[in-house]
Amino acid sequence: xxxxxxxxxxxxxxxxxxxxxxxxxxxxxxxxxxxxxxxxxxxxxxxxxxxxxxxxxxxxxxxxxxxxxxxxxxxxxxxxxxxxxxxxxxxxxxxxxxxxxxxxxxxxxxxxxxxxxxxxxxxxxxxxxxxx
Numbered sequence: 373x374x375x376x377x378x379x380x381x382x383x384x385x386x387x388x389x390x391x392x393x394x395x396x397x398x399x400x401x402x403x404x405x406x407x408x409x410x411x412x413x414x415x416x417x418x419x420x421x422x423x424x425x426x427x428x429x430x431x432x433x434x435x436x437x438x439x440x441x442x443x444x445x446x447x448x449x450x451x452x453x454x455x456x457x458x459x460x461x462x463x464x465x466x467x468x469x470x471x472x473x474x475x476x477x478x479x480x481x482x483x484x485x486x487x488x489x490x491x492x493x494x495x496x497x498x499x500x501x502x503x504x
Contacts, residue, residue, distance in 0.1 A: 396480070405469075405476040412469035415462050425457045 400406055416422055432446045432453070457463055 400476070400480070403476060405472045409469040409473040412466045416466050419460070419462050421460060422457065422463060425453050425460075429453050429457070 429450060432450045436443060436446045436450075
């Protein structure tokens with residue numbers, strides 16, 4: 373008597389995992405949290421006032437990094453520019469949208485991790501407002 377059982381190869385498992393990841397990604401793309409985040413991100417990235425202030429902030433940060441002269445002036449300018457940036461209505465919509473999408477991704481991570489797979493253990497990026 374010959375018993376045949378289906379054998380799943382590592383390549384088949386990888387393909388299934390890739391497909392599941394694509395499906396999850398597609399589902400996440402259509403969540404209200406992600407849609408609000410993309411809308412807020414685009415609004416911030418395409419706002420001329422924010423672009424101007426951001427360029428000035430980068431300039432002052434570079435000056436602080438490479439030159440110790442006039443550090444107080446650059447720090448004061450940075451403080452003023454950050455306050456100016458935070459006062460812009462379009463900029464105020466970004467932090468709550470980012471926080472909401474981070475909560476959603478953390479929930480997904482928790483659910484997937486319960487299955488023994490640390491989903492987003494290495495997905496934290498520098499400067500992210502996701503509580504990292």
